[in-house]
Amino acid sequence: MRLLQVEDMRDLAVGAAILGTGGGGDPYIGMLLAEQVIREYGPVRMIGLDELKDDDFGASVAYVGAPVVMIEKLMGVADMVKAFKALERYMGRTLTAVVSAEIGGANSIVPVGVAAALGIPLLDADGMGRAFPEIPLVIWTLHGLSATPMTMADEKGNSIVIETIDNHWTERFARSVATDMGAVASTALYPASGPDLRRASVPGSVSRVIQIGKAIREAQAAHRNTVEAVLEVTGGVRLFKGKITDVLRRILGGYARGECTIEGLGDFKGQKMAIHFQNENLIAYVNETPVAVVPDLITVLDSDTGEAVTTEHLRYGYRVDVIGIPCYHEWRTPEGIALGGPGHFGYDVQYTPVERRAR
Amino acid sequence: MRLLQVEDMRDLAVGAAILGTGGGGDPYIGMLLAEQVIREYGPVRMIGLDELKDDDFGASVAYVGAPVVMIEKLMGVADMVKAFKALERYMGRTLTAVVSAEIGGANSIVPVGVAAALGIPLLDADGMGRAFPEIPLVIWTLHGLSATPMTMADEKGNSIVIETIDNHWTERFARSVATDMGAVASTALYPASGPDLRRASVPGSVSRVIQIGKAIREAQAAHRNTVEAVLEVTGGVRLFKGKITDVLRRILGGYARGECTIEGLGDFKGQKMAIHFQNENLIAYVNETPVAVVPDLITVLDSDTGEAVTTEHLRYGYRVDVIGIPCYHEWRTPEGIALGGPGHFGYDVQYTPVERRAR
Numbered sequence: 001m002r003l004l005q006v007e008d009m010r011d012l013a014v015g016a017a018i019l020g021t022g023g024g025g026d027p028y029i030g031m032l033l034a035e036q037v038i039r040e041y042g043p044v045r046m047i048g049l050d051e052l053k054d055d056d057f058g059a060s061v062a063y064v065g066a067p068v069v070m071i072e073k074l075m076g077v078a079d080m081v082k083a084f085k086a087l088e089r090y091m092g093r094t095l096t097a098v099v100s101a102e103i104g105g106a107n108s109i110v111p112v113g114v115a116a117a118l119g120i121p122l123l124d125a126d127g128m129g130r131a132f133p134e135i136p137l138v139i140w141t142l143h144g145l146s147a148t149p150m151t152m153a154d155e156k157g158n159s160i161v162i163e164t165i166d167n168h169w170t171e172r173f174a175r176s177v178a179t180d181m182g183a184v185a186s187t188a189l190y191p192a193s194g195p196d197l198r199r200a201s202v203p204g205s206v207s208r209v210i211q212i213g214k215a216i217r218e219a220q221a222a223h224r225n226t227v228e229a230v231l232e233v234t235g236g237v238r239l240f241k242g243k244i245t246d247v248l249r250r251i252l253g254g255y256a257r258g259e260c261t262i263e264g265l266g267d268f269k270g271q272k273m274a275i276h277f278q279n280e281n282l283i284a285y286v287n288e289t290p291v292a293v294v295p296d297l298i299t300v301l302d303s304d305t306g307e308a309v310t311t312e313h314l315r316y317g318y319r320v321d322v323i324g325i326p327c328y329h330e331w332r333t334p335e336g337i338a339l340g341g342p343g344h345f346g347y348d349v350q351y352t353p354v355e356r357r358a359r
Numbered sequence: 360m361r362l363l364q365v366e367d368m369r370d371l372a373v374g375a376a377i378l379g380t381g382g383g384g385d386p387y388i389g390m391l392l393a394e395q396v397i398r399e400y401g402p403v404r405m406i407g408l409d410e411l412k413d414d415d416f417g418a419s420v421a422y423v424g425a426p427v428v429m430i431e432k433l434m435g436v437a438d439m440v441k442a443f444k445a446l447e448r449y450m451g452r453t454l455t456a457v458v459s460a461e462i463g464g465a466n467s468i469v470p471v472g473v474a475a476a477l478g479i480p481l482l483d484a485d486g487m488g489r490a491f492p493e494i495p496l497v498i499w500t501l502h503g504l505s506a507t508p509m510t511m512a513d514e515k516g517n518s519i520v521i522e523t524i525d526n527h528w529t530e531r532f533a534r535s536v537a538t539d540m541g542a543v544a545s546t547a548l549y550p551a552s553g554p555d556l557r558r559a560s561v562p563g564s565v566s567r568v569i570q571i572g573k574a575i576r577e578a579q580a581a582h583r584n585t586v587e588a589v590l591e592v593t594g595g596v597r598l599f600k601g602k603i604t605d606v607l608r609r610i611l612g613g614y615a616r617g618e619c620t621i622e623g624l625g626d627f628k629g630q631k632m633a634i635h636f637q638n639e640n641l642i643a644y645v646n647e648t649p650v651a652v653v654p655d656l657i658t659v660l661d662s663d664t665g666e667a668v669t670t671e672h673l674r675y676g677y678r679v680d681v682i683g684i685p686c687y688h689e690w691r692t693p694e695g696i697a698l699g700g701p702g703h704f705g706y707d708v709q710y711t712p713v714e715r716r717a718r
Binding site: 090156157158159160161162163164165169172173176177179180 | 449515516517518519520521522523524528531532535536538539
């Protein structure tokens with residue numbers, strides 16, 4: 001057990017943005033919400049998977065929709081609490097823990113706010129070890145856990161309960177409803193028992209992102225190379241360094257989709273990187289050769305601060321380092337690659353572990 | 360109280376198609392389902408609004424979506440029962456009666472099947488006295504009743520519960536979900552207490568359509584003019600007579616939208632009628648002058664049989680009579696015209712009662 005304080009929120013937000021691989025929503029918004037809620041309700045108890053009891057029952061809370069819109073809507077944790085309580089009511093049972101579905105961006109921080117508001121523990125774990133743009137893309141799916149019953153709420157007071165035959169149907173319905181709710185919705189999903197969460201979750205994720213955030217903060221304070229600090233603490237590899245020259249972006253089917261072009265600097269002078277994203281960065285090419293692809297993590301770092309640049313903040317002229325981070329090992333099984341690999345997103349590219357490609 | 364037998368189903372289906380004004384789904388499908396269920400479970404008790412007790416609680420069941428698709432999917436009453444039971448479960452109370460949301464097409468017959476399957480009474484009433492293509496377009500909305508909680512089910516096993524702040528939001532979510540469910544979904548909606556149903560429903564609707572169906576059947580058997588029989592039993596007026604020369608149709612946003620052109624015959628020789636529909640017929644023009652518009656009913660009749668031709672069955676070459684039927688009086692209030700009148704559907708046309716225009 002560990003107590004998460006207001007001060008931990010900044011490290012958590014900065015670290016979560018790194019594993020957010022460009023998506024998962026603006027972590028700064030999540031941080032503001034979580035800070036505020038911890039100030040109001042006190043610190044949050046975080047427990048490890050091994051501390052879960054057999055009769056515990058947890059669920060996730062997450063924004064579903066296009067993160068670009070989240071910036072404009074700045075939703076409160078109140079809607080998330082509403083979705084969580086609606087799930088409890090629908091299931092007719094008390095939920096004893098909150099777990100992050102993804103460990104990137106706002107969706108890894110909002111659960112802290114809900115745990116604080118409800119006075120229940122947050123799990124030091126998540127469902128993917130990264131951020132991904134679709135509900136079924138979690139390790140939980142590989143273990144046969146259901147995303148439903150799932151509840152969705154908007155700030156106007158509308159709410160929806162979804163029960164589906166599989167997690168792909170959940171995605172389909174939730175995406176439409178989120179679009180109708182104004183492009184982003186507060187949701188509670190993946191309710192699961194203690195034993196199911198223990199066997200099927202990615203362990204230690206919250207501690208990991210706090211550690212990443214802390215490493216960046218300390219490197220900044222000591223005027224050390226921040227990008228090197230990120231590579232060290234994440235086990236990542238440098239893929240590119242350059243200046244952003246073009247960003248295409250559009251909201252399509254409830255997603256922020258687009259492409260970012262970077263012109264090489266330093267060792268990469270004369271080369272060009274293109275990154276395709278769908279909320280999260282999916283694939284990175286150098287001179288049209290893929291150098292990293294999902295389920296591995298592709299993160300764009302601000303070359304000065306070492307902090308992640310989310311897809312909605314990509315801008316012409318930014319100096320960036322692009323890094324690749326190996327994904328959670330279960331993503332590298334044949335089932336994991338089928339679920340969250342390049343083929344799922346329509347890329348006819350063989351998956352090769354990023355650290356092997358980079359060599 | 361009256362018992363509905365298998366034999367009543369044909370009259371009900373034929374009559375409901377008349378008030379269906381081209382929409383509400385193919386009544387033949389609903390009839391097949393209801394006949395089959397009554398054969399299996401026995402006749403259905405139909406009660407009047409005055410027989411509803413204060414502690415009764417009813418709800419509607421209805422297909423939501425594009426009726427064209429219904430022909431291809433032929434959904435069973437089992438999904439409707441599932442939606443109805445899901446609503447009971449969600450509300451934590453027993454529903455003691457089934458009421459039709461609309462009295463046109465399949466949606467006025469499927470409730471008979473659900474009543475039969477569950478052994479509860481069907482109300483001799485409905486929510487509009489016609490068919491309309493959107494969930495909020497019921498007299499119940501004028502009386503402040505809520506469409507939610509509403510449940511939706513598909514034949515694959517997915518289900519959804521919707522709770523909204525008003526009936527227009529219900530429409531928005533339900534339309535998206537129906538589209539995701541394959542363009543048509545089985546739903547249970549408008550749960551309401553006995554007193555609310557008594558004060559806010561259109562009374563006697565089921566008896567009325569059975570009477571219409573019976574009048575057509577008897578005119579056919581006696582080789583009398585079937586169109587005249589329909590005009591007499593409905594209090595309708597003849598708007599046009601001719602041959603269908605063109606039908607445009609497309610599925611858009613979960614609706615079957617389109618336009619039908621008819622060339623005049625007999626007294627109408629040299630004239631041309633155009634009917635616009637969105638699931639139901641919305642407006643009819645003769646030589647570009649409106650002759651009937653919602654909320655009044657516009658029905659295309661087969662000139663021989665006197666039976667209604669639904670929008671999905673409109674075909675080149677059909678000889679048809681087009682009639683207008685005065686709508687339920689509450690539709691003619693300013694609130695009723697605002698809710699279901701020409702302006703709602705984007706027509707900049709003054710509403711004039713059809714019987715007055717026709718004079």
